[in-house]
Amino acid sequence: xxxxxxxxxxxxxxxxxxxxxxxxxxxxxxxxxxxxxxxxxxxxxxxxxxxxxxxxxxxxxxxxxxxxxxxxxxxxxxxxxxxxxxxxxxxxxxxxxxxxxxxxxxxxxxxxxxxxxxxxxxxxxxxxxxxxxxxxxxxxxxxxxxxxxxxxxxxxxxxxxxxxxxxxxxxxxxxxxxxxxxxxxxxxxxxxxxxxxxxxxxxxxxxxxxxx
Amino acid sequence: xxxxxxxxxxxxxxxxxxxxxxxxxxxxxxxxxxxxxxxxxxxxxxxxxxxxxxxxxxxxxxxxxxxxxxxxxxxxxxxxxxxxxxxxxxxxxxxxxxxxxxxxxxxxxxxxxxxxxxxxxxxxxxxxxxxxxxxxxxxxxxxxxxxxxxxxxxxxxxxxxxxxxxxxxxxxxxxxxxxxxxxxxxxxxxxxxxxxxxxxxxxxxxxxxxxx
Numbered sequence: 001x002x003x004x005x006x007x008x009x010x011x012x013x014x015x016x017x018x019x020x021x022x023x024x025x026x027x028x029x030x031x032x033x034x035x036x037x038x039x040x041x042x043x044x045x046x047x048x049x050x051x052x053x054x055x056x057x058x059x060x061x062x063x064x065x066x067x068x069x070x071x072x073x074x075x076x077x078x079x080x081x082x083x084x085x086x087x088x089x090x091x092x093x094x095x096x097x098x099x100x101x102x103x104x105x106x107x108x109x110x111x112x113x114x115x116x117x118x119x120x121x122x123x124x125x126x127x128x129x130x131x132x133x134x135x136x137x138x139x140x141x142x143x144x145x146x147x148x149x150x151x152x153x154x155x156x157x158x159x160x161x162x163x164x165x166x167x168x169x170x171x172x173x174x175x176x177x178x179x180x181x182x183x184x185x186x187x188x189x190x191x192x193x194x195x196x197x198x199x200x201x202x203x204x205x206x207x208x209x210x211x212x
Numbered sequence: 213x214x215x216x217x218x219x220x221x222x223x224x225x226x227x228x229x230x231x232x233x234x235x236x237x238x239x240x241x242x243x244x245x246x247x248x249x250x251x252x253x254x255x256x257x258x259x260x261x262x263x264x265x266x267x268x269x270x271x272x273x274x275x276x277x278x279x280x281x282x283x284x285x286x287x288x289x290x291x292x293x294x295x296x297x298x299x300x301x302x303x304x305x306x307x308x309x310x311x312x313x314x315x316x317x318x319x320x321x322x323x324x325x326x327x328x329x330x331x332x333x334x335x336x337x338x339x340x341x342x343x344x345x346x347x348x349x350x351x352x353x354x355x356x357x358x359x360x361x362x363x364x365x366x367x368x369x370x371x372x373x374x375x376x377x378x379x380x381x382x383x384x385x386x387x388x389x390x391x392x393x394x395x396x397x398x399x400x401x402x403x404x405x406x407x408x409x410x411x412x413x414x415x416x417x418x419x420x421x422x423x424x
Contacts (some may be wrong), residue, residue: 013232014229020260024347047265048261151390151391152391152393153365156394156397172406176406176410177383178364179362180364180396181364182392184371184387190393198388202385
């Protein structure tokens with residue numbers, strides 16, 4: 001299975017690296033990190049660059065595509081080169097997937113029209129503009145389109161997908177190999193569970209997390 | 213706070229990228245990815261390269277060091293250039309940390325002598341050779357040395373550390389911003405919880421996960 005992990009300037013690294021660490025362990029996985037141009041791509045904090053091994057134009061028949069998100073929504077929803085590539089390859093993919101605001105990229109490319117998808121909780125209200133029904137769930141599958149919520153949700157998305165692709169025993173073996181036995185020290189990872197004052201704080205200061 | 217995330221050929225990407233995504237959001241965090249040499253470093257699957265922005269020799273006074281693990285244990289425990297740097301900077305760090313078999317690197321450098329640490333569950337039995345008491349816990353703090361279990365445990369380690377460094381409200385805000393509300397589709401992330409036959413399978417085939 002040929003998997004393309006899309007990278008672009010300003011993306012959030014964990015959005016791609018989390019699911020990559022799971023899906024790359026599937027039997028027969030052939031993983032390529034690719035961007036509009038080949039070469040290093042600086043992620044959102046400016047401190048970490050991931051290398052696009054190939055240009056997207058040289059990746060013409062992926063079975064699975066994963067699009068990460070990032071804080072710079074306007075840049076993502078106007079990246080026509082990326083959108084053009086997504087539209088070109090999507091008809092032949094088995095799975096078209098995203099993490100975090102990567103769903104806004106799929107949506108802006110027109111691939112999620114009439115479908116249900118998730119996104120970072122602070123970005124869910126942007127989906128209807130693209131004729132997409134937002135869901136607050138952590139992993140949403142609508143046909144071959146699988147979208148994950150913010151940043152860390154890509155790991156759960158990938159395990160879910162791994163089980164669908166290769167069966168639950170393989171997915172569980174990967175979970176055990178990556179020791180994914182999460183024990184967060186707080187219960188604050190979603191607006192439904194976090195202390196309300198922190199949710200209000202981030203909503204009021206969404207620019208700290210995401211720019212329009 | 214100056215944070216150095218160590219990278220090296222054959223490391224596991226998520227070991228570093230998970231905690232980076234948390235710790236880089238701490239107020240005042242100054243994050244650098246650094247390797248023995250500056251430049252791209254190919255991670256364990258061969259599909260993803262992370263860029264070392266600087267050479268370790270140019271990073272002489274980190275407040276926090278994080279050392280990731282990887283499947284090639286022998287290479288890690290004999291990397292004298294990395295060990296020399298760790299020994300040189302460790303006396304002045306506030307926190308010296310590792311994820312997965314990164315603890316074997318700290319141990320091989322002699323930094324954990326007489327201490328308790330964790331590691332990937334398949335590598336715990338290698339710690340006593342370095343006079344380190346293994347713990348199966350997911351995050352272990354012994355003084356300023358904080359070690360995490362396999363691969364994905366770095367996220368929990370980082371949130372724990374974020375709370376200690378900046379207080380629980382900041383840590384919870386970062387958890388909410390990264391939407392870390394884990395919902396793994398299976399309970400198979402530790403040898404204590406995974407189906408016993410999968411644990412036996414990985415123990416018998418540890419070479420699939422880790423090489424000596």
